Amino acid sequence: MTDLTLTAAATLGGFAHDFSGTTLTEITPLAIVAAAIPQGDEKSAHAAIKAAYGGLPTPTETHVSKDGKTRLVQVAPDQIFVVFGSDTNQANSEVNKALKGTCYTTDQTDVWVTLEISGPNARAAMARICQIDLHRDAFPINTAARSTMEHMGAMVIRTGEDQFQLMSASSSAGTFLHAVETSLKNVS
Template sequence: MSDSALAARTPLDAYGRTIGTVTLAEIAGLALVSAAVPRDGDEAFAAALAGGFGAVRPAAGDSALGTQPATRVLGMQPDQVFILFEAPDPDQAVPTAAAALGSAAYVTDQSDSWAMLRMSGAGVRVALERICPLDLDEQAFPEGRVARTVMEHLSVIILRDGPDSFLLMSPRSSARSFRHAVELSVENASVP
């Protein structure tokens, strides 16, 4: 066997850039799993989520924080959440989540499926106006809201994780196009 361990490469190669008042930064190294709720298993799932991650089960479109600082549960659809958390071993995202949730959820690894980009700063909403079709007004999309949408033909999960901060997740294979689309929006919207 080969004794050289495989080197990991993140979808955006640790990209980070500040343009005007907006900072873009790749978020890497977190574990992300989907957890689907077995039929008739809502109660058991809520209990497992509370026990395993210390989070209240969010409705689709909402998110909930867990006890660990990086843990956030994102309500993706009526019978599915995504759990974003810090796994002790990034290669063990599924076993870690499965251990926490037991048989109360079907867990699938999504850690490598999405390029994650945090977009923050005073100009963030003005920049997002150029690609995000959703209404990101504080009343309509308050902190903690999550949604699936499309930006420049690309599937995007958007989470508001601060007054002027959003976490965007878009498929890994098109990460370069996605980064370009976001970057261009910030450039176009920034004040010269």
């Protein structure tokens, strides 16, 4: 048998560009694992999540672990995304182990593409394509919302003063990048 070495490739080839001081970057590698909370076993699942990551997200606010490496995003009433930088291909078993098997975990890493938009024009670019109110007071740092942008399902997480992480389906990653990039060009 031939020895084959598989190398992970970023969905958008690690896109990174500066548009007059506002940057648009693909965040990679980024592991995403969905943890679904079993009906009737919420207590033990919540306790395990707290023990592993130091807290729970709310429907609108994400939770960042103490070491700052893992972000928990509540994407549905009984589902949490565990998001962390990793390229080991072992994300699912790592999370499953950390949660001691109390949740149903599914690897979602390659299903999503994640962009980071950061800089003074980030909010203006977003305002044209995103119907969520991203005003500083209405959408504080660490807030997350799942909505649509240009008819594509997308999740917005505010990670800094003028910085947002945008997650969308990797199958339409190019179209999503085009939408955000065009909007950013229009305000730059």
